[in-house]
Amino acid sequence: MCPLPVLVIGSYDGEGRANIMTVSWGGICCSDPPSVAVSVRRGRYSYEGIAEHEAFTVNVPSASQVRDADYAGIYSGRDEDKLKALGLRAVKSELVNAPYIEEFPLVLECALRQTIKLGVHTQFIGEIMDVKIDEEAVDEQGRPDVSKIQPFIFAPGDGWYYRVGERMAQSYSVGKK
Amino acid sequence: MCPLPVLVIGSYDGEGRANIMTVSWGGICCSDPPSVAVSVRRGRYSYEGIAEHEAFTVNVPSASQVRDADYAGIYSGRDEDKLKALGLRAVKSELVNAPYIEEFPLVLECALRQTIKLGVHTQFIGEIMDVKIDEEAVDEQGRPDVSKIQPFIFAPGDGWYYRVGERMAQSYSVGKK
Numbered sequence: 001m002c003p004l005p006v007l008v009i010g011s012y013d014g015e016g017r018a019n020i021m022t023v024s025w026g027g028i029c030c031s032d033p034p035s036v037a038v039s040v041r042r043g044r045y046s047y048e049g050i051a052e053h054e055a056f057t058v059n060v061p062s063a064s065q066v067r068d069a070d071y072a073g074i075y076s077g078r079d080e081d082k083l084k085a086l087g088l089r090a091v092k093s094e095l096v097n098a099p100y101i102e103e104f105p106l107v108l109e110c111a112l113r114q115t116i117k118l119g120v121h122t123q124f125i126g127e128i129m130d131v132k133i134d135e136e137a138v139d140e141q142g143r144p145d146v147s148k149i150q151p152f153i154f155a156p157g158d159g160w161y162y163r164v165g166e167r168m169a170q171s172y173s174v175g176k177k
Numbered sequence: 178m179c180p181l182p183v184l185v186i187g188s189y190d191g192e193g194r195a196n197i198m199t200v201s202w203g204g205i206c207c208s209d210p211p212s213v214a215v216s217v218r219r220g221r222y223s224y225e226g227i228a229e230h231e232a233f234t235v236n237v238p239s240a241s242q243v244r245d246a247d248y249a250g251i252y253s254g255r256d257e258d259k260l261k262a263l264g265l266r267a268v269k270s271e272l273v274n275a276p277y278i279e280e281f282p283l284v285l286e287c288a289l290r291q292t293i294k295l296g297v298h299t300q301f302i303g304e305i306m307d308v309k310i311d312e313e314a315v316d317e318q319g320r321p322d323v324s325k326i327q328p329f330i331f332a333p334g335d336g337w338y339y340r341v342g343e344r345m346a347q348s349y350s351v352g353k354k
Contacts, residue, residue, distance in 0.1 A: 001205055002328045003341055005180050027204030028178055029216045030295040039206045070352025118207040144334035151179045157321035164180055165342030168329060175247025
């Protein structure tokens with residue numbers, strides 16, 4: 001399927017150390033309560049931490065952070081402190097028991113509500129308790145501006161990351177009769 | 178969250194008529210069995226059809242089809258035949274009891290495996306039984322090529338649809354030590 005997001009998931013491990021992992025299996029799943037779904041393989045180092053602390057963050061990296069995001073998808077927190085290796089700063093959420101990453105432009109702080117075993121992946125459903133966004137990444141009305149956040153997408157077919165391109169049309173408008 | 182996909186969901190209604198609706202709450206949720214999650218509000222016309230027939234398709238529109246996708250998100254199959262209005266052709270899947278749309282470049286045919294009530298949205302988990310893609314949208318190795326599919330993304334903050342831009346980096350490569 002496409003386009004797929006690139007999401008850096010923040011959690012604490014069993015010793016309370018902040019860790020990140022990058023996933024592309026995920027998305028918004030409910031408007032009220034506002035909820036996001038991310039899928040994690042059992043055996044991934046973040047899995048137990050999310051389940052134990054019942055919390056995670058979804059950090060959206062900007063195109064300039066593609067190396068960090070790719071790194072966090074390749075290496076395991078079992079073997080090293082990825083945040084230290086990348087020079088990223090984990091901040092403890094005041095709302096859930098998970099860290100978010102200060103350098104990423106958009107952050108969702110999530111309380112784990114459901115854990116759904118699907119197969120090799122388990123889906124974590126998190127209620128979004130707060131959204132934090134860089135001041136520089138909002139438009140004049142204070143709304144998230146994708147052209148400023150500059151997220152990027154993952155194409156599993158050929159393994160490329162793609163930039164988000166230009167604005168094309170307005171929703172609930174271009175298709176009106 | 179961003180980036181979010183634009184997905185046209187195909188299903189049959191209670192009378193066996195093909196219908197489509199556009200959603201952005203969804204994504205891949207499991208690699209094995211390969212599965213996709215899409216969230217639909219109860220009360221949407223497609224809801225009962227997906228539940229009754231235990232099947233749906235995920236059709237990825239190309240940027241040139243943004244009007245069709247937006248239209249299918251604004252209007253209801255309860256009031257009109259959207260496929261007829263848009264001049265799109267529904268094809269009965271040979272694998273699941275749902276129609277896919279011939280004109281869209283990428284199609285997933287899904288058998289409903291789980292129905293998870295989350296709040297105002299219910300998440301349908303579909304096992305992907307087959308993927309169909311236009312011959313023109315694959316690369317030389319036969320893999321889906323996002324630059325040829327030309328999917329687009331939805332930004333709920335300001336309501337813009339954005340194109341997918343240029344290739345930026347290779348995954349599992351750019352972040353290597």
